[in-house]
Amino acid sequence: xxxxxxxxxxxxxxxxxxxxxxxxxxxxxxxxxxxxxxxxxxxxxxxxxxxxxxxxxxxxxxxxxxxxxxxxxxxxxxxxxxxxxxxxxxxxxxxxxxxxxxxxxxxxxxxxxxxxxxxxxxxxxxxxxxxxxxxxxxxxxxxxxxxxxxxxxxxxxxxxxxxxxxxxxxxxxxxxxxxxxxxxxxxxxxxxxxxxxxxxxxxxxxxxxxxxxxxxxxxxxxxxxxxxxxxxxxxxxxxxxxxxxxxxxxxxxxxxxxxxxxxxxxxxxxxxxxx
Numbered sequence: 001x002x003x004x005x006x007x008x009x010x011x012x013x014x015x016x017x018x019x020x021x022x023x024x025x026x027x028x029x030x031x032x033x034x035x036x037x038x039x040x041x042x043x044x045x046x047x048x049x050x051x052x053x054x055x056x057x058x059x060x061x062x063x064x065x066x067x068x069x070x071x072x073x074x075x076x077x078x079x080x081x082x083x084x085x086x087x088x089x090x091x092x093x094x095x096x097x098x099x100x101x102x103x104x105x106x107x108x109x110x111x112x113x114x115x116x117x118x119x120x121x122x123x124x125x126x127x128x129x130x131x132x133x134x135x136x137x138x139x140x141x142x143x144x145x146x147x148x149x150x151x152x153x154x155x156x157x158x159x160x161x162x163x164x165x166x167x168x169x170x171x172x173x174x175x176x177x178x179x180x181x182x183x184x185x186x187x188x189x190x191x192x193x194x195x196x197x198x199x200x201x202x203x204x205x206x207x208x209x210x211x212x213x214x215x216x217x218x219x220x221x222x223x224x225x226x227x228x229x230x231x232x233x234x235x236x237x238x239x240x241x242x243x244x245x246x247x248x249x250x251x252x253x254x255x256x257x258x259x260x261x262x263x264x265x266x267x268x269x270x271x272x273x274x275x
Contacts, residue, residue, distance in 0.1 A: 001091050001092050001095055002091060004095075004169070005091075005095060005163070005165035005166065005169070006165065007165075008164075008165045008166075008168040008169040008172070009163070009164055009165035009168065011168050011172070016168075016172065019172050019175055019176065020054075020058075020175060023135075023175060023176045023179045023180075024135060024136070024179060027135035027179050027180060027183040027185070028043075028134075028135055028136075030183060030185050031134055031135060031183055031184045031185055034185050034186050034187070035184050035185065035186060036184050036185060036186040036202070036206070036239065037132075037184060039132045039134075039184070041132050043134075045256075046132050046134070046136070046256065047134075047136040048258075049140070049256060049257065049258045049261060050130070050136035050137055050139070050140040051136060052258050053126065053139060053140045053141055053142065053143075053261070054136075054138075054139040054140070056141075056143045056146065057139050057141055057143075057146040060143060060146040060147060060150065061146065061150060064147075064150050067150075067154055068153070068154060068157060068164070068167055069164055071154060071157050071158050072157055072162060072163055072164040072167055073164070075157065075158060075160075075161040075162070075163075076161070076163050079161075080158075080161050081158070081159060081160050081161015081162065082097075082101065082159060082160050082161060083097055083098050083101070083160055083161050083162065084161040085161070095166055095169070098160060098162045098163075098166040098170070099166060099169060099170045099173065099223075100223075100224055100226075101156065101159075101160045101162075102153065102156045102157070102160060102162060102166070102167065102170040103170065103174065103221070103222060103223045103224050103227070104156070104227055105152055105153065105155055105156025105159065105160070106149065106152050106153035106156050106170070106174070106222075107174060107220075107221065107222035107223065108220050108221050108222070108227040108228070108231075109152060110148065110149050110151075110152035110153075111124075111220040111221075111222070112220050112231075112233070113152075114145070114148070115216070115217050115220070119265075120145075120148065122264070122265045122266070122267065123142050123144045123145045123148065123265040124141075124142075124145055125142075125246060125249060125264050125265065126140060126141065126142040126145065126261050126264050126265070127140050127141055127142075127145070128209065128216070128245070128246045129245060129246050129249050129255040129261070129264065130209075130244065130245070130255065131244050131245045131252045131255060131256075132184075132244065133182055133184065133206065133209050133244045134182065134183060134184040135179045135180075135182055135183040135184070136182075137182045137209075138175075138178040138179045138181075138182040139175075139178070142261070142262070142264070142265055144265060153167075153171075173223055174222055174223055177199070177200060177222055177223040178222055180202065181200045181201065181202055181204070181205035181222070182202075182205065183202055185202055187201075187202065187203075189203070189239075192204070196225050197225065198224065198225060198226075199223060199224060199225060200219070200221045200222060200223065200224070200225050201225075203239050204219050204221075204225060204234075204236075205219055205221075206239060206242050207219050207235055207236065207237050207239075207242065208220065209242070209244050210237065210242050210243060210244070211243045211244060211245045211246055211247045212243075212247050214235070215235055215237060216246070217233070218233050218234065218235035219233065219234060219235060220233055249264070249267075
């Protein structure tokens with residue numbers, strides 16, 4: 001465990017890029033073999049706006065990374081934060097608890113707030129207005145949302161007291177987890193269900209992308225499913241009945257254009273409907 005943390009403390013940029021590209025390629029190929037939905041689309045054309053927003057997310061995270069590093073250095077130097085205040089915590093528990101709590105602040109909490117605060121929901125819409133959810137949808141986030149999510153992660157690093165090794169480990173796991181949960185793959189239902197007791201599975205997260213409430217406001221987790229189960233936001237529905245998108249923004253053509261998506265947060269708020 002110590003060697004793992006040392007590796008992530010100094011993980012080369014090339015290795016981080018490999019995690020992104022390798023995961024995307026792996027799930028892209030897997031989608032071709034065991035698709036959940038047989039979309040009638042040009043996959044590369046669909047992927048272009050999603051890859052654009054993936055690149056803007058990378059640039060924003062890279063540009064703000066010094067804040068994560070400085071905050072992490074400060075909490076360690078001052079013995080500050082939840083995981084540093086628990087006496088006698090073994091290293092393995094220190095790491096697992098750190099990753100789990102970062103998943104809460106950086107993923108679950110930020111995601112939950114984005115759905116409950118109207119202006120933030122309008123920003124988050126860009127992610128939800130994909131009508132053909134696949135692994136490229138994973139990082140389809142408006143640049144404003146990338147900044148918001150970074151802010152929640154930074155808050156998590158401060159409150160938790162996470163060293164940079166745990167932060168980089170969390171971000172790497174988070175990247176692969178979101179590619180996995182968005183991937184258009186069909187696993188045996190019992191296998192998917194078993195996974196969902198611990199991790200966010202594809203079937204579990206696809207419910208969140210259903211186009212109508214109350215399903216849209218459920219299953220906010222990214223790596224661990226525990227947060228949805230603890231806070232009562234876990235829901236199920238038959239995967240065959242899922243319809244992607246947002247009912248108040250039904251223009252599939254516009255929702256696939258970068259220019260339209262960049263302006264989407266500035267539309268007048270329209271309340272989603274329920275089933």
